[in-house]
Amino acid sequence: MGPFAAVRAEFTKIFTTHLWWVLALVLLVYLGALTGGLGTLFAGLQSGAIEARGGHVPSFGDLAPPLYSFATSIGYVFPVLFGALVTAGEWRHQTITPTFLANPHRFQVLWAKICSAVVFGAGYGVLALAASVTGGALALRHFGLDPELGEVSTWHLFVRALAAMALWGFVGVGLGVLVPSQAAVIVTILAFTQFVEPLLRLAAAFSVPTADAAKFLPGASSDALVGASFLDLQNSAEGTMVVAHLDWQHGGLMLIVYGAAVTVIGCLTTWRRDVS
Template sequence: MSLLAASRSESTKLFTTSIWWVLAIVLVGYVGFNAAALAFVFSAASTGALGGEGAPPTPADGIPSLLYSTATAVGYVFPLLIGTLMVTSEFRHKTLTSTFLATPRRGLVLGAKLVVGLAVGLLFGVLGVIAAVGPSAAFLAGYGLDTDLTSGDTWALIGRMLVAFVVWVWVGIGVGALVRNQVGAIVGVLVFTLFLEPIARLAASFVDGLGDALRFLPGAAGDALVGESILTAASGAGGAEPLAWWAGGLVLVGYAAVLVVLGHFVSWRRDVT
């Protein structure tokens, strides 16, 4: 079986289930809510509407890109989850046996999942960008602030967000290939992305030198690739200089590559029954 045929099979397995559209709906709602809430606060603060009498308004420079990056800053867990589920669902529902019988070359099956991951990552990226940019631009325009939607830098930011969504799906595929147990993989992803790394990055604000090491964590690398993040802004990157966007991208791709390779040799080649 060719890579094209295997990719078509993997695409059918994913898009004929409810996993992808359920996560897509939650992604849009979650990112949209956070973007709208932050856009209201920042827009009102920039015009002085939230300050007390005589309080100076918050500078509006850089606010549009910060708000638009909400798509990846709070939404990157969704492509990570869909990538993980693309693999662990096969272990859980015992469909991997028939998959390997139809396509004995296991590396080809994993490669096909990466190809489908590219498509679903772009799909989730577009949805996330719309969910973040839509309400953010509406609030900015409503308060008379520049949306920066005509700026080339803004569209470069959006392009990097789409790339980040794709790579996060690949990271998830690597996690799923390495950790066969679906519950364990999902719990591990959620604990790390929602608790461990954010807490560590915030703690870096109070510990000298810690930020230099933590900027190589997956979430920090993803934020560096995009170029903006509310978490990076809140933590101040722990006093460390963030990675360049291309370096952040390489680090994140490195995580995906290492996880996929380890998953292939440690778990993927083992018996599935």
């Protein structure tokens, strides 16, 4: 089986499961509700329509980019889960044996999974942007704020967001190779992305040295690639915390390094082991 046939076989296998569309549906509902709700809150506060404590009208700066970046700042967990599950799920359901029997070239199988995860990651990026831009733009327009959809910089953000989501699919495959237990990899991804890294970034924002170190974390690298993050809203009104970012090129490079690192380590360990 050649590399292109392996990729085609991987897509065929994915479309026979419910995983891809279930994740897509949850992503749309989750990001649409989250962006619409928080967009309404922040836009209402900034416009003065929602009264803040003490009558103070906070300024969050340019609201459109961080609201649209919900697509990646929050939504990146979906391509990571997808990439991990298309790999670890084969061990869980014991389909890895017929997969390797049909194509004994394990590198081709891994290459096919990476290609499919990158494509689906970009597809999830389209859906995530549709949800976050719709929710965010409607909230901004409702309170008389500019959604900036005609700005070139906004469309550059959209393109980089798609690239980030595609790279997260690559990272997910690497994690699935490294941690072949489906339950373990799900818990690891959710714990790190939803709790560990956000808390680390929050704690690191209290000093310059820790903030400079935290900018190399995976989520921070993704935000740097995109060029915006909703996490920056926590400091935009008061300016009491330190926020450090890589430039977008180095942010993208760091995501590639993370994906390559976990994939190579996984290949040297679990991917080479015997299957029955």
